[in-house]
Amino acid sequence: MSTDVSAVSTRRPQKRPNGQWKIDGTEPLNHNEEFKQADNGLNVRERIETIYSKQGFDSIDQDDLRGRFRWWGLYTQRRPGVPAGAHNSLPPEEVDDKYFMLRVRIDGGALSTEQLRVIGEISREFARDTADVTDRQNIQLHWVGVEDVPEIWRRLESVGLGTTEACGDTPRVILGSPVAGIAADEIIDPTPVIQEIAQLYIGDPELANLPRKYKSAITGHPSQDVVHEINDFALVGVVHPDHGPGYDLWVGGGLSTNARLAERLGVFVRQEEAAEVWHAVTQTFRDYGFRRLRNKARLKFLLAEWGPEKFRRIIEDEYLGRRLTDGPAPAAPDTPGDHVGVHRQKDGKFYIGITPTVGRVSGTLLVQLADLLEKHGSHRLRTTPHQKLVVLDIPEEEVEAASAALADLGLDPRPSVFRRSTIACTGIEFCKLAIVETKTTAARTIDALEERLADVADQMPVRLTLHINGCPNSCARIQTADIGLKGQLLPDGDGGTSPGFQVHLGGGLTFVDRDEAGLGRTVRGLKVTAEELVDYVELLVRRYLAGRQTGETFARWSHRVDESELQKEVEPV
Template sequence: MSTADLPIGTRLRGRDELRFVRPYRRLGRLNEVERAKLARHPYEAIAAVVERYAAEGPEAIAGVPGEVERLKWAGIYPQRQGGNAFMVRVKVPGGRLRAEQAVELGLLAEAFAQGPEDHPVFGNAYADLTTRQDVQLHWVRIEDVPRLWRRLDAVGLTTVQACGDSARNVLCCPLAGADPEEVVDALPVAVAISDFFTGNRAYANLPRKFKMSVTGCREDCVRAEINDIALWPARSVAGELGFNLLVGGGLSDGERMAQDVDVFVAPGDAVEVCRAIAQLYGELGNREHRGLARMRYLVEELGPEGFRAELAARTSLRLAPAGEALTRRFRGDHVGIHPDRRPGRLLVGLCVPVGRLRGRELAEAGRLAAAYGDGTVRLGADQNLVLAGVPEERLEDLLAEPLLARCTPFPGPFSRGVVACTGTEFCRFAVVETKARALDLAQWLDEQCGPAVAELAEEVGPIRVHLSGCSASCAQPQIADVGLRGTAAHLGDQLVEGVDVGLGGTLGPRAGFVDWVDGGLPAQDLPEALARLVRLFLAERRPGEALWAWARRQPPARLRETLRAPDREEVRP
């Protein structure tokens, strides 16, 4: 079977690969993954799923060197359990699902994401919403992938390049086109960028993952500063509305805030600018040391002026200077009831704690979008979702729907702000369990401290607690009020699951990463430790001060002392 015989959602464009100059001159110094990609283009693994692996099983995958890595371009990862258990990630450009797409994803979860037994907290057959507006299905068998692809293709969805060293899902404000205060509707731009890169062989093999966001809203809800490329709203010197360009943001072990390179991008030029940056990164990015291969290291090496010059050399566009930045604050979510720009309509933001929905719940969200709203389910970068275009007179009926009893627009402040990655339940890199732990933690804190925090909701907002199972930062702990990173900890003579605790992260005008104030805190001590911290914050905060701002004023030693139980001997891993 040729790639032309694949479903449309997995068809691949272009046979000539872009000849990135720098890495291919020094073949002897390429890292192992680069050698695997050079020996066999990752798109060949996509075709092989249909041609061979679905029939022969996971053993056939293991028999091809480097194939597990290449399958990431198909959106497929092996689960921690090994064997015939895979995670499949579905791209949702701009976070926008049509109602029928949401219904089909829910049905796919029910059909293909059945684990061997029910999870004690979440049950079975569920879908995870991610911080990149993707949907992840677990426990998928390799023989079921071609059928899953065909059904995704029928509703216009794909898994191609949801993972791997390529352009990942393109983020956009979930309220695009419905936000009364947005500068420009950026969804068409985000979709155009996604369409250009998805399935494009010439730009598929980059040094590492390549993350982009584009938004016309003024509240930075898609976290511009931590993307490789970010387009956020601006007004040019000539008065045109469009975007300023930021580059080189990211988290993991070497977090960096994206830098302004003094470029204004008109909406019609966005695809070309992103293409030229991908070419720049492909040619100059580090393919020798994988730990230093993310674009942020290249931006740091070149500096803003040098990067701008290299970009100008790779496009026929005349790069205009940056305009007036129009972002005014960082908004972590869109949970709650808000006005839609369309008269008489409302935006209903639903809290999906830790981003996990059963398949039937996701399908039900699609049904509600069609029955009450504008027919769209909008995924946020906070693992929540929004129903848009709800008539005011139908709000009470919508609120009475059973799904909204669990996915409520009126959650407690900790349930609203909790974010968690996959953790040891499925991920081979995680060192602690995350989803159930984060959910339990948020619900317990809502009981203990929620009422006091809720009284100050307008000033304090939700308390954003992000739990990542390892240092890869999939839950983005560095930008949270409270960032938690999985590690090992000592409890007496026992080695137990623990967390590093960071405080004071946020984005927007006062962007800054957390300060890691404590390391190796046993996870069992975490609820009481955070309750002590929140109570101290509530007692000492200044008017209008959020937790992240209060934490920045405190000496790290004091914060660490607050977190550590006073009646237990301090131990470090």
């Protein structure tokens, strides 16, 4: 179906329109919809190359700067010194710095050492040696000037990378299993599907004006390692009793301030039809998604209104023209999906999951890592949805030497539970929406907890997730963590404020507990300052270890116990 305005009905219902193109017509109902319809976001690349990179930051059109630049992975970063919360009261030009965050799109998280080295060199030359591995399997750079963007694109594209639709109201990066094609216990390799979708549809003008961002995840690994429950579109590997290996389809997940887990549509998707099904769901979102209010424009709101049965019927009747096969649900995983540690591949070599602290690396480190891998016989690696890395193809005789060298770089394959399981968003250092600092806070918290809880390290579970977010938008997935921390300013007792967090407890997805997987609970009045954070987490963990039942997860324990057990101090009886 064409998205040309003239090809879509413009009839209006009597009720207030939601901006659903197939129902309400295509008249823009807010400024975001106006600028998207006025000029496709993909078209801004030519202006960046021919005008803005030559005339500088001050020449950039405002709708390009704060809108269409995102279609090419560019966000203005926070101006240093802008106080917390100022984005709510100051005009954007007083919050924006004249530098950009640049997001390198890495579908499936797949990188060669050559590509990694190029990203590292770009970071060192153009981004003040900054680099973060994100929980969307991308790598983000900071301090990028618009003057350098065309050269950065040239270098990325010379090794098969890019920034196309890394941000914006577009199909964002496709999460993929970090062990796709190599794991001995893999159900199905999703690599061909990820590549087909990326080649056919990423950068397609027909899909470059969605109601809002659109996140996809595909895995064929039994650990279900792509957090599929919080993506707009997800395929999870299953074995159909009649048709063999394929995928179970999930739709409509997302967090932010209105968290909702995805739902199964009950269909079995064969490998050869997976890209077509992705296209059908994406078009459904484009044509029926709500566009009037930005905070109601994600696919989860459409699914909540329709339900999975109607959603399935629409994609079958209006976009596929056929019925999909009914299919089984995936089995609950019994191993964590972060792939940290040393594991044998199906070809006899080994992959090693390593742990940059909350994804914070540097260009220099990325170059060093590329050199290290090649020295030990590897030429490829993967990013993960947990801000970690997995290096592939290590020969057995090189495993111990490579592991020791990785640890020397601060990329330990045998980390503590908190270094393994903590993630943090960008935070106030660079993000214009953030209220508190996150990356440094997380790193200091991990260091302190490793020291303070050393006496009970052998009693800790395999994973105990700590997610730290700088604002309410949940880029660090706070509602699905064992301990989720939402940044906010708290009264300091002297008429001012100090950085702190609202606490969410007992959230989790697949590996936690299939019967109780879901969103964390909030406890009445439970907030901690940044200074109290280490004390509180230590206290909470010790209470869990002392009070858990046999085999009880932190998530189940935190939902079972009385609220008093979760407070900073237990109130006397």
